[in-house]
Amino acid sequence: xxxxxxxxxxxxxxxxxxxxxxxxxxxxxxxxxxxxxxxxxxxxxxxxxxxxxxxxxxxxxxxxxxxxxxxxxxxxxxxxxxxxxxxxxxxxxxxxxxxxxxxxxxxxxxxxxxxxxxxxxxxxxxxxxxxxxxxxxxxxxxxxxxxxxxxxxxxxxxxxxxxxxxxxxxxxxxxxxxxxxxxxxxxxxxxxxxxxxxxxxxxxxxxxxxxxxxxxxxxxxxxxxxxxxxxxxxxxxxxxxxxxxxxxxxxxxxxxxxxxxxxxxxxxxxxxxxxxxxxxxxxxxxxxxxxxxxxxxxxxxxxxxxxxxxxxxxxxxxxxxxxxxxxxxxxxxxxxxxxxxxxxxxxxxxxxxxxxxxxxxxxxxxxxxxxxxxxxxxxxxxxxxxxxxxxxxxxxxxxxxxxxxxxxxxxxxxxxxxxxxxxxxxxxxxxxxxxxxxxxxxxxxxxxxxxxxxxxxxxxxxxxxxxxxxxxxxxxxxxxxxxxxxxxxxxxxxxxxxxxxxxxxxxxxxxxxxxxxxxxxxxxxxxxxxxxxxxxxxxxxxxxxxxxxxx
Amino acid sequence: xxxxxxxxxxxxxxxxxxxxxxxxxxxxxxxxxxxxxxxxxxxxxxxxxxxxxxxxxxxxxxxxxxxxxxxxxxxxxxxxxxxxxxxxxxxxxxxxxxxxxxxxxxxxxxxxxxxxxxxxxxxxxxxxxxxxxxxxxxxxxxxxxxxxxxxxxxxxxxxxxxxxx
Numbered sequence: 188x189x190x191x192x193x194x195x196x197x198x199x200x201x202x203x204x205x206x207x208x209x210x211x212x213x214x215x216x217x218x219x220x221x222x223x224x225x226x227x228x229x230x231x232x233x234x235x236x237x238x239x240x241x242x243x244x245x246x247x248x249x250x251x252x253x254x255x256x257x258x259x260x261x262x263x264x265x266x267x268x269x270x271x272x273x274x275x276x277x278x279x280x281x282x283x284x285x286x287x288x289x290x291x292x293x294x295x296x297x298x299x300x301x302x303x304x305x306x307x308x309x310x311x312x313x314x315x316x317x318x319x320x321x322x323x324x325x326x327x328x329x330x331x332x333x334x335x336x337x338x339x340x341x342x343x344x345x346x347x348x349x350x351x352x353x354x355x356x357x358x359x360x361x362x363x364x365x366x367x368x369x370x371x372x373x374x375x376x377x378x379x380x381x382x383x384x385x386x387x388x389x390x391x392x393x394x395x396x397x398x399x400x401x402x403x404x405x406x407x408x409x410x411x412x413x414x415x416x417x418x419x420x421x422x423x424x425x426x427x428x429x430x431x432x433x434x435x436x437x438x439x440x441x442x443x444x445x446x447x448x449x450x451x452x453x454x455x456x457x458x459x460x461x462x463x464x465x466x467x468x469x470x471x472x473x474x475x476x477x478x479x480x481x482x483x484x485x486x487x488x489x490x491x492x493x494x495x496x497x498x499x500x501x502x503x504x505x506x507x508x509x510x511x512x513x514x515x516x517x518x519x520x521x522x523x524x525x526x527x528x529x530x531x532x533x534x535x536x537x538x539x540x541x542x543x544x545x546x547x548x549x550x551x552x553x554x555x556x557x558x559x560x561x562x563x564x565x566x567x568x569x570x571x572x573x574x575x576x577x578x579x580x581x582x583x584x585x586x587x588x589x590x591x592x593x594x595x596x597x598x599x600x601x602x603x604x605x606x607x608x609x610x611x612x613x614x615x616x617x618x619x620x621x622x623x624x625x626x627x628x629x630x631x632x633x634x635x636x637x638x639x640x641x642x643x644x645x646x647x648x649x650x651x652x653x654x655x656x657x658x659x660x661x662x663x664x665x666x667x668x669x670x671x672x673x674x675x676x677x678x679x680x681x682x683x684x685x686x687x688x689x690x691x692x693x694x695x696x697x698x699x700x701x702x703x704x705x706x707x708x709x710x711x712x713x714x715x716x717x718x719x720x721x722x723x724x725x726x727x728x729x730x731x732x733x734x735x736x737x738x
Numbered sequence: 739x740x741x742x743x744x745x746x747x748x749x750x751x752x753x754x755x756x757x758x759x760x761x762x763x764x765x766x767x768x769x770x771x772x773x774x775x776x777x778x779x780x781x782x783x784x785x786x787x788x789x790x791x792x793x794x795x796x797x798x799x800x801x802x803x804x805x806x807x808x809x810x811x812x813x814x815x816x817x818x819x820x821x822x823x824x825x826x827x828x829x830x831x832x833x834x835x836x837x838x839x840x841x842x843x844x845x846x847x848x849x850x851x852x853x854x855x856x857x858x859x860x861x862x863x864x865x866x867x868x869x870x871x872x873x874x875x876x877x878x879x880x881x882x883x884x885x886x887x888x889x890x891x892x893x894x895x896x897x898x899x900x901x902x903x
Contacts, residue, residue, distance in 0.1 A: 194884055194896045205881045338886045344858035348823025426827050465888040472897045
């Protein structure tokens, strides 16, 4: 993984001191609330329902065991002993005191971490494929490019006060696990007819209250132009993006207003002026970034260990877990293990300090000290020998971290909602709890199979409800919490936005309505069809009928 | 009025005219005029004054200045509110693409914590908001010893500075 050099460390250390001084001036009354707001936001600090919320950046979701232990330490020392992993591969702390935030940042800096640009109207953490570097369908590891973008975007002097926030995702595989189509810029590594690898560039995707799928403005971009091309996009956006209405300020609105073709032209014109300048990457610049993302030394005898298949035969719980919570590694004999942060009794995406410490220890033992945060708010140990899986499973199970539900109904995506977030209109965590209570039969869940439920407590769509197979959006109706359901969304290669099922439903009814939707699916599904496939084949009517007709 | 120029506080003779009808008489003295007024009275101004200064807001097309760019001693860039970042792009374009060498002055909601970014974009003069301590604002230049990117300050990006194995 990437290692800071003197430059990186200096910037992060100096940032700690800068923020310490800003916080001091605010507490001393030298900065007003309005003046401090953009400064704290650029550092991931929100003022929330109970206390400030601090979001810490985990670049492209990759953590070392040392870093995870630091996150555990921070949750213990400055918070209430847990952290919340977000859909953007970051972690959020819900209870730090404002005056301790500079100390938290200083602690983070000792393990090459920070909270820079985790909120505010600037370029946010660049996200990527949770299986980068290990997926069989990967053309090239996207993370070196994420790191190049991270450095270019950090304290960018021209783009720190954009019309609105800006999110970039890079995918390097056939299967898009980075949801690149719903980002302000989505980059796909592709091979052209000459066999050369570069990027296809999508722009203007996004969720929120006006969701759009990204539009392709360049089908092939040579790698050396990566930074100059995105600088051109950002400059056009910074100059011409709307600033009169916060809800119309994302780049997707600009792209939609001027049109995909015209926007692409404006970018090309801007790009021509800068492409051969100082932003042009040389091969050695790319090689340098790549040198941090090499494969660990795998054991080529790992494949000979048969204890894994023996254990599967003799232990049904282990076998259930192995069937759901593993992902095929490109090296035979190895597996990526997905640690579910969706145990029935827990808020989706939360981990305690003890769990984090434990996972760090297990990654040292079994996975070259690496941990990855997924978009689905789970954690991955990317390189586990198949012969170690049974012991690992036993250790995880002791920590309530071995729920066999990856990809199933209860592997829900969920924002903090009304319980923590001051923007929310409705609760998310209580709905997750309701769903967990209703659907507690593992055999039923396995029978329903792959389904993505995504839930947001307001239109800002932090829970990505638009792209859930079943999306749940909390709304406020005269002071009461209601829930608007959508069906048929997806954030993968076949990206689509969900269709509205009908009028919003009462809070107590959400799990029951999901039950009715699943009844329709079970009745109409053909062999091996996922919920999403059945929905796409039969359309919304039978679902609508079963939910609303009986009322 | 006192402004920060090249990181020092100096007394300055220029006064900023925010609003003026295009048909009004030309004000006396060293004045920074709205671009629209300057353009409407261009010929007369070029005859009557030695030095010229205009201010523009974020929505001005940077390119609309080009025809007269050599006439301006000062181009002032307005930051109506802290979070309006359009003038950062103006600054870089004027310096890097259009090779403007006169003064670029930040006006409006100009506060300590933006100065680092503004300076990197090529702004060399800062009219700090009236209610703030201009001396304290000088601290705003000190935060960082290095930067990842190149910008109008000629910094070489870190990826070009690293020593490769």
